Amino acid sequence: MLSDAKCKSAKASTKPYKLSDSAGLFLFVTPTGHKSWRLKYRFGRKEKQRVYGAYPTVSLREARELRDEDKRLLAQGIDPAIEAARRQLSARVIAADTFEVLAREWYSDQKMRWTAVHSADVLTSLERDVFPDLGRLPLETINAPIILATLKKVQERGAVETAHRLRQRISAIFAYGVAGGRVAADPASTLGKALQPKPTGKRWPAVRTIEDARAVLSLSDNAEVSPTLKLASRLQAITAQRPGMIRWLRWDELHHLDLSSEGECPDAIWWIPAAKMKQELSLRHNDEFAHPVPLVAEAVEVLRACHAISSGSAFVFPGARSVKKPISENALNYLYLREGLRGRHVPHGWRSTFSTVMNEWALSNGRKQDRMIIDLMLAHLPTGISATELKYNRAAFIDRRRELSALWVSMLFSDAPAASALLEGRRRRRL
Template sequence: MLTDRACRNANCPPNKPRARFADSGGLYLEVAANGSKRWFAKYRFGGKEKRLALGNYPTVSLKDARDGRDVARKTREQGADPVQARRVARAVKTASAAITFEAVAREYHATKAEGWSTTHAKQWLRCCEKDLFPWVGSLPLAEVTAPVLLTTLRRVEARGATQLVRDLSEYAGQVFRYGIQSGKTIANPAADLKGAFKHHTVRHAAALVEPVRVGELLRAIEGYAGQPTTRAALELSALIFQRPGNVRAMEWAWIDLDAAMLTIPADSMKRVKAGKINGRPHFVPLAPRAVELLKDLQPLTGHGRFVFPSTRGDGRCMSENTIAGALLGMGFSREQMSAHGFRAMARTLIVERLPGVSPDVIEAQLAHGKAGPLGMAYDRAEFMEQRRALMQSWADYLEQLRAGATVIEFKAA
């Protein structure tokens, strides 16, 4: 039998390519002419002599080599070929390594992204790439336990991004549920993190909802000294109260000035992908003042695609920061008014100041989808007369506020 000293001193004779030094039970050390030393275990299986490589000496010690030989013997006694068993084990390990959190997440994303909106699909993957993959992406899915995931999300929470923490937890949960469904794991640790994070306070878009302050805003817009397209975009935002993205990306092809109608295509609306593909367009009746604004803009931008093109002349629409910057320039802070705030302003004042308007008509004009069996029924053309009347009444009310009409302020007792 070999000793550790004998292994250290073992050399290959000059006239041979290699030499073998036997231990016991089929184990031997093979020394090559170049001085390398490797362990092998010799055995018979299926009537044939075979050998199993056990590693290099001294990385694999004499004791470790004997342990490997014994494991191989037990494998053979159980009716399996040690070499084949090792190949299977390596294949399983390789497959397990491929079932990492990142691999499964990307597989899930590729499966679901086609049914998501382009924006959500990009956001989902971008958030995972930035805040999940660097920390848990390389781990096998089954090794991403609740404590491991919590530690990862705590890093995001430490930045004060409390809403992003919840989004990432939801995204991770989707990955684990997909992993369970596809047989890649058996648990969803994200579900165990409920209640583990700091409270998130939802911040609504800043909006002016007091009539006196709205009048001040409208007069400030009237006196705006910046770009005429920006001034028009501000006033039109108040008149039609559509989403900021739909206002700044408005196209001349969507507008019928003779019919006084803005028709926003379904694929430009804030909807899930199926709604963008199969949904109806959103109709926005235009009050005479809105038509007047657009007619005034035609000589300026009517030759191009967008009603409000970028001033950079790069073929894009107005920047999402333009309206926000204009509001700041007029003295309205981000905490007082925002581009999205025109919607909340209209929703609040129409309910409080324009009696007799059906809430369903208001919601339809805001393009708020309705759940239940009626679905988007309130967005159908048969409600257009009510919606035309609403938009005219709203435009008239805004004009009264701009002109400084006396308004009644309701104060708490």
């Protein structure tokens, strides 16, 4: 039998030779002095040979352990060489089956169930916060502590709610993998309790009076940002629609709108597709449940100004880097923060401001029936009307929506400049 001393002292010779250990194991020495462990065995009446690796990378003790394992396989009627090839192939498959591969397959299968806005949000969140850490890791190597470390990085920047949403998405991805036999369990399933508690129900900061609303609009109009952002902010204020709807607004969603002239467009309307709205899945592909937004003169003016600078894009408010994408998700939020509105007003706050001002006006002017229409304008379920009734009552009250929108804008735009003036406004200097 060999010893480490004999293995170390084995010298190169003019011809290759071998130093036997036991049970078919030997050290093979080449004329260049390279030494490797090999096993000689018989399987199916044929003599075969297995190479374990170079000495001293593979020690004498390790070589004997590999030999003993192969002997056990032979006793079970398994060829060690074939088993080694199977394990190598399996290891390559496992290494290639990474978290990002599984996540993108899950996303591809699920995205038809979501609105375009939500679908984009899911993929962006994974690409930004998860794939940099977990994307290249084989599924078998990912455990709860690794996922938790990824989530805590998000939590540490103050995005607690985002961390919880990411945990849910990672958990859904692993559940998808379990169903497909790709992983044995979902390591993210219990991590919610390891994160900070979700913040209580969010109330978007919003001004409550028309005077404060005018002040916010003035700050936005005069901000040192691109005309695209100023115009997006102004249309948000006029229509009081969700920021995501403004961001993803496409030219083909606008109807009865003449962008090539300065004439009136009394029937101009923005139809937000049902697929973009926050509705139950069964209604998202039913055009009868699209959300109508009548466009008053001031909104038409904004859109004409936008068309002068973004007509080459499918989006009304294209991003600064590519006309193929809309402005970034937080572009308007950052604008409001830079203008000192932190904690006072956010883009989403225009919905609260509109609701507060217009509901107060309706009550003080004996127009209680307008409160239902105000809710409809915000794509909310009107108070006192069930979801079932709303499905069957298709009255859209377009004319009254247009009148209330015009009233709102007349109060808000008492001294606002024309939208075309925003095209020439100051911009932030680049250092």
